[in-house]
Amino acid sequence: DIQMTQSPSTLSASVGDRVTITCRASQSISSWLAWYQQKPGKAPKLLIYKASSLESGVPSRFSGSGSGTEFTLTISSLQPDDFATYYCQQYNSYSLTFGGGTKVEIK
């Protein structure tokens, strides 16, 4: 299985900060990577697919980049609604795997 490693596991930031989360794959996954946001007690929400494509309805302050084994999710100006846990997920093969998550906390 392809292992997905996210960093950091926790991130403390303030409203207005630029935030970057990294996801590394154990082998090349081309651009077959998605990012999700999850709030406590809720289902995950798709933010980014194919590494850099913004899902419909997702604010433009969210962006994704990367290919191969290194990917990033950037929030250009953190908003109060963005405090949540973020997961990357590879879909290069049918053995789908997620990163361990990054919790974005209020500083």
Added chain:
Amino acid sequence: EVQLVESGGGLVQPGGSLRLSCAASGFTFSSYEMNWVRQAPGKGLEWVSYISSSGSTIYYADSVKGRFTISRDNAKNSLYLQMNSLRAEDTAVYYCARFASRGSARPDAFDIWGQGTMVTVSS
């Protein structure tokens, strides 16, 4: 409104069985590939199983292979997960989730998720 609603969770003893259901509405269910994804309390997300739109192709995570069975009834717009020989480590919220694309013939991101149903395996 596009919606997935899971049901069937509950408390079950180790070694027991449970059948989860997922009711789809607001989209042409028979055109989409579907999955089950779980999340243990306080932990991350784990993909469990995939089924193609027709039901002819199925995949499982190694952790559930031989114990869980995914199926669907396109006439009833429903997805199922039969869970047998349950273990404490199967305790989790189980989500049904839709692949974003129709008939892409490759894996995809999950664009629609249900609200989840909790399964607790304990004596």
